[in-house]
Amino acid sequence: MTGAACSAIGRSMTDDPPFSPALLPAGFVDLLTPDARTEAEGVATLMGVFASHGYDRVRPPLMEFEETLLAGAGAALAEQSFRVMDPDTRKMMVLRPDITPQIARMAATRLGAAPRPLRLSYAGTCVVVMPAAAEESGRQIMQAGIELIGPDSPQADAEVVAVGAEALARLGVPDVSFDLTMPPLVPALLEEAGISAAVRPALMRALDRKDAAAVAELGGAVAETLIALLRAAGPAEQAVEQLAHISLPPRARAFSERLAATVTALRHVKPDLCLTVDPVEFRGWKYHTGVCVTLFAVGRAEELGRGGRYLSNENEPACGLTFRPDVLFRAIPPAQAMRRIYLAPDAQPQAAARLRAEGCATLAALPPEAPYRAGPEHDRAEARRLGCSHILSGATCTELD
Amino acid sequence: MTGAACSAIGRSMTDDPPFSPALLPAGFVDLLTPDARTEAEGVATLMGVFASHGYDRVRPPLMEFEETLLAGAGAALAEQSFRVMDPDTRKMMVLRPDITPQIARMAATRLGAAPRPLRLSYAGTCVVVMPAAAEESGRQIMQAGIELIGPDSPQADAEVVAVGAEALARLGVPDVSFDLTMPPLVPALLEEAGISAAVRPALMRALDRKDAAAVAELGGAVAETLIALLRAAGPAEQAVEQLAHISLPPRARAFSERLAATVTALRHVKPDLCLTVDPVEFRGWKYHTGVCVTLFAVGRAEELGRGGRYLSNENEPACGLTFRPDVLFRAIPPAQAMRRIYLAPDAQPQAAARLRAEGCATLAALPPEAPYRAGPEHDRAEARRLGCSHILSGATCTELD
Structure with a gap:
């Protein structure tokens, strides 16, 4: 890996230069205060919003057997996963690169008999062998998200997006754009139109690049339809209006109508979201079967987060949304610093306890740096040296000048 | 591993039988609500108490290079560590079995120039190849703790124990016993008394078993002193009083006096702790150089937690305390369940938002299980099916009968 790539991957959330690039593997960082607190408190805020909408917190483990975690939808994660041997069973274990497949496993097994809709939330750390994309910052990634398992309806899709929007608003992330897509629409259209398998990869690439000229050339009988779909991308209501006028074969039509119905359901609960629709976008969606969403500041x-509809274990309908707190928290102000108060050797314990109860941090004088009866000048110097703004002497708290 | 050992290691915090012992590797568990919430909220409570005493939160990474993490005091952790190769550098990386050596690394490098006393706190997940002791429950272990780096004084030792005591009290853990020990005392005494290296292992085992007869037989010139030390173990003040009357050579005497001074300093800040002293206990302490503490309910x-004094990187004095939240939270009541309120299709969004703001969980009606206009009987049945105690219809919240 080049030095530039290494420093891009290894940087901390505050863009501090790493202390020593050689000390930690690329993509793993030490967070300090306030970043570590911003992240922890931000995750707590997200989880609080999720819980308030009935999403029950679960905590699957950091490692699982490879045969369990990488089964089904998890298979796509195989090349991103670190593996170790369990000395006990001699079976391979995987350090999870993603929490979603674990939630699917729990929903199908231990929670298989729990009533549906099953609403679950999670927050935890994952490790990937290499970052998925250049703009992603690390190999240790944090995920916090929700899964709504059971119902397959526009209202369910909309609930997941709306709860995510409320969580971001609670965190104070400004100006979020919610970009809705329907990844299975184009593949369904190409299949229904009988586009040959030989042409499809080049056509998909042209669509991915939004290259209308290449689409016109490669699109055959559906070239005009595909170009109309490309042009429909934009603000949600306008896109839905245009979509309604595009003639589509039955399966593609059903996907298009579901996308429109999801926009309607979402507007019903969150009228003010900045919402866009791109019916052609499919990049980065692997196993999704319905409406997907990407959140950008x-x-x-x-990306601040992403999610969408898929089939969980045993083909049960599910819709999820995952935030990346380590990315998200670059978009919000750092956790408010606590007022730091130095406790002089004569500070009254009850007065110190009151200050802590009010949200202050109290730093006790400790020998040998702070010998008892060293005098107020020494105390003030110590307080300043330790980054305190105030000093408590007896029961009197004074701001340092 | 036998089936019995497997199920003991794999059990959840609530002693539920695991859904399928074969699904997850031994020592890794799925936590559900309320356990997952109890743990997360409990960790937040611990971290809040630590922060209120000026301990700044840091978050070192889950993996590090072997040569960094297992250097110095970390060497003792080698056999507990899972390793994987970094495909980038071809160097071995370690999945951390313990966070303390990471804090030591940060204190010596990136925070090397930060003012002392350096107060740091941390919470995170570790993985060990096998549990350290039969009574420990998992290979995925959580740690939350503090490190006080720089000062070497009885007041510093006392601060760490006192902050830990306050954290446990805040969590509501009842009846905690704080057991102080001084692991280097006995080795110093045996060395100063010239006990031959050939006899020492058997003598240490006898002391570990509290076997006074064997100690009398093997202890030579210090047999009487060792038996007096054994007998001194007990409630703190009584133990300190007895220790003062035992004649000890200089280094052992210094350790004994430091133990007594720590008791005094601790009583000064926390007069009401249930505090015991065992001057002979040394089991489980590997690299500690001063007063150690074990916390029991x-x-x-x-054990709820443990800690003590050691030399950090570059031989800097340090004292730390680590809690095991996964163990700790078996000793406290589960997180209070949120009131669950079913939102009938006609529920007013503003009324629902108010209920959430008051700490309730609201579960929206979702088609197809809850078709719009299905009627109040259907709504109530749905609410019950989803474990709700109340239903919101319009702006009216009603308790279910």
Whole structure:
């Protein structure tokens, strides 16, 4: 890996230069205060919003047997996963690169008999062998998200997006754009139109590049339809209006109508979202079977979160949304610093306890740096040296000048 | 591993039988609500108490290079560590079995120039190849703790124990016993008394078993002193009083006096702790150089936490305390369940938002299980099916009968 790539991957959330690039593997960082607190408190805020909508917190383990975690939808994760041998069973274990397949496993097994809709939330750390994309910052990634398992309806899709929107608003992330897509629409259309398998890869690439000229050339009987779909991308209501006028074969039509119905359901619960629709976008969606969403902070290229509809274990309908707190927390202000108060050797314990109860951090004087009866000048110097703004002497708290 | 050992290691915190012992590797578990919430909220409570005493939260990564993490004091962890190769550098990386050596690394490098006393806190997940002791429950272990780096004084030792005591009290753990020990005392005494290296292992085992007869037989010139030390173990003040009357050579005497001074300093800040002293206990302490503490819930064999004084990187004095939240939270009541309120299709969004703001969980009606206009009987049945105690219809919240 080049030095530039290494430093891009290894940087901390505050863009501090790493202390020593050689000390930690690329993509693994030490977080300090306030970043570590911002992240922890931000995750707690997200989980609080999820819980308030009935999403029950679960905590699957960091490692699982390869044969369990990488089964089914998890198979796509195989090349991103670190593996170790379990010395006990001699079976391979995987350090999870993603929490979603674990939730699917739990929903199908231990929670298989729990009533549906099953609403679950999770927050935890994952490790990938290499970052999925250049803009992603690490190999240790944090995920916090929700899964709504059971119902397959526009209202269910909309609930997941709406709960995500409320969580971001609670965190204070400004100007979020919610970009809805329907990844299975184009493949269904190409199949229904009988586009030959030989042409499809080049056509998909042209669609991915939004290259209308190449689409016109490769699209055969559906070239005009595909170009109309490309042009429909934009603000949600306008896109839905255009979609309604595009003639589509039955399966593609059903996907298009479901996308429109999801926009309607979402507007019903969250009228003010900045919502866009791109019916052609499919990049990065592997196992999704319905509406998907990507969340961006307006003006930033990094995704704040993503999710969508898929089939969980045993083909049970499910819709999920995952935030990347380590990315998200670059978009919000750092956790408010606590007021730091130095406790002089004569500070009254009850007064110190009151200050802590009010949200202050109290730093006790400790020998040998702070010998008892060293005098107020020494105390003030110590307080300053330790980054305190106030000093407590007796029961009196004074701001340092 | 036998089936019995497997199920003991794999059990959940609530002693539920695992859904399928074969699904997850031994020592890894799925936590459900309320356990997952109890743990997360409990960790937040611990971290809040630590922060209120000026301990700044840091978050070192889950993996590090072997040569970094297992250097120095970390070497003792080698056999507990899973390793994988970094495909980028071809160097071995370690999945951390312990966070403490990471804090030591940060204190010596990136925070090397930060003012002392350096107060740091951390919470995170570790993985060990096999549980350290039969009574420990997992290979995925959680740690939350503090490190006080720089000062070497009885007041510093006392601060760490006192902050830990406050954290346990805040969590509501009842009847905690704080057992102080001084692991280097006996080795110093045996060395100063010139006990031959050939005899020492058997003598240490006898002391470990508290076997006074064997100690009398093997202890030579210090047999009487060792038996007096054994007998001194007990409630702190009584133990300190007895220790003061035992004649000891200089280094052993210094350790004994430091133990007594720590008791005094601790009583000064926390007069009401249930505090015991065992001057002979050394089991489980590997690299410690001063006062150590083990925290037990009275009547339970499991440790809630442990810590003590050691030399950090570059021989800097340090004192730390680590809690095991996964063990700790078996000793406290589960997180209070949120009131679950079913939102009938006609529920007013503003009324639902108010209920969430008051701490309730609202579960929206979703088609197809809850078709719009299905009627109040259907709504109530749905609410019950989803474990709700109340239903919101319009702006009216009603308790289910």
